[in-house]
Amino acid sequence: MSKIILFIFLFASCITYAQDSTKYDKKGSIEINSALSYKMLEPTQNLRKVLVFLEEQQENKLPEKSLTIGTSLITIFDYQKSNTDSKFAYLMRHPTSSNQIGHEVSEAVIHSFQMSLTGAVNSWLFMHSEILYNPEQSFGTGIITDLARNQLQLRKGFVIIGDLDKLPIYGAIGKMDAPFGQTGSVSPFTNSTMWHAFGGLAYGAQIGFKKWNIHTTVMAAQGGAQFRAMHTPVGDSTNVPSLINNFVADANYTVNLTEDWSINVGGSYLHGTSYCHTFPVKHFEPCDERNPAYTYYANLKYGKHLLVKGGFAKTLKIWPGTYNPTPPLNIYEAAKVSSLDLGANYNFNLKGKIMWTVSGEFSNFKAGPSGAPWERQNQIVAGFSGLINQSSKLFIELFRTDGYAPLNFISGSDPYLPFPPGVTHSQRDAFSHGVVVGCQITL
Secondary structure, eight states, X not given: OHHHHHHHXXXXXXXXXXXXXXXXXXXXXXXXXXXXXXXXXXXXXXXXXXHHHHHHHHHSXXXXXXXXXXEEEEEEEEEEXXXXXXXXXXXXXXXXXXXXXXXXXXXXXXXXXXEEEEEEXXXXXXXXXXXXXXXXXOOOSSSTTSGGGSOEEEEEEXXXXXXXXXXXXXXXXXXXXXXXXXXXXXXXXXXXXXXXXXOOEEEEEEEEEEETTEEEEEEEEOOEEXXXXXXXXXXXXXXXXXXXXXXXXXXEEEEEOSSSEEEEEEEEEESOOSOOOOSSOOTTSOOSSOOOEEEEEEEEEETXXXXXXXXXXXXXXXXXXXXXXXXXXXXXXXXOOEEEEEEEEEEEOTTSSEEEEEEEEEEEEEOSOTTOTTSEEEEEEEEEEEEETTTEEEEEEEEEEEEEOOSTTTTOOOTTSSSOTTOOSOEEEEEEEEEEEEEEEXX
């Protein structure tokens, strides 16, 4: 029934807007809008790109029958040092034994490249697509020069139906970030651990309502195990996303305390997370029962100067695979998964040629009881950045991680894999620290 209602709404929305449409000639335009491209391609801070676009459209209308082309390149130099051989928990690099060996790592590389196409058919019908190249965080095998880690992918692509100036309801369908909580970061480059734990990406359809300082969103999503941070069983022991049986619901409210101060509070529900596997945990493989999650969050703003944010997310059920039945690790009971995020940034020189930002953030991932090797992985990031022409960013970050708990075989594995049942590669007392210097150039 819910799928039928969703289809009827999207169809009715098209008809309603179409009734207001006028005839257009065949002329169109190709645009470069660096400020818009930066907002749509920025991968860290404001991740609800459907809403980002609609709010930008309210302030700066795209020409009808236009196509906006954008590109963004992130290059970095980074240095890391760990107290434990080959265990670097900093998640902006995918941690594998193939490319992170020893106690120290340093590099100067292309972190990622993005290209976007954003189109406006008229005042209420739009499309956005994003091509991503990211060898540093690819889940391909081997080192960062291997072909399997150097692929292009359609990271996001969706159609938007809506004009918030005319109607407070909008819709979107395609591949997009799930509207679960506040998974964005205040840091100029590093994603929060909250994003790594609960930041969903999936094929689906959204319906949103935004008016009277209220914003609600529901997204129906395809299940399966092959989407980031979202997993619901689709039957027949398959991980293929072949059934719309997952969804996310979010609601938040903004209170304007004064002319400059405002506070936003909200909560979300996710019907199926990635934390459903039994022992041994094999990420992206099928599981038998879904494990939902909830989150609550808040942020405090002072104009465009100050942002203070915080959020907490937790699964409703234990993650079965966090119990290893083999001694000596069987003393640790299975646990629920949670994540906490606290951060703030402050912008100054708002009217100058370069807007400067200083930031700090703590976030964590907890998957086991106290003392377990896979109990937690914490991250602290301090950042400083300069935004040039509202589109290009230079940055430096200092980071520290405590704990090493990769999802794959987090509590140990079977005798036929690299770690025997009574051994886990997770390590609670492993830590690493380092520095990242880089730039994001967007046109």
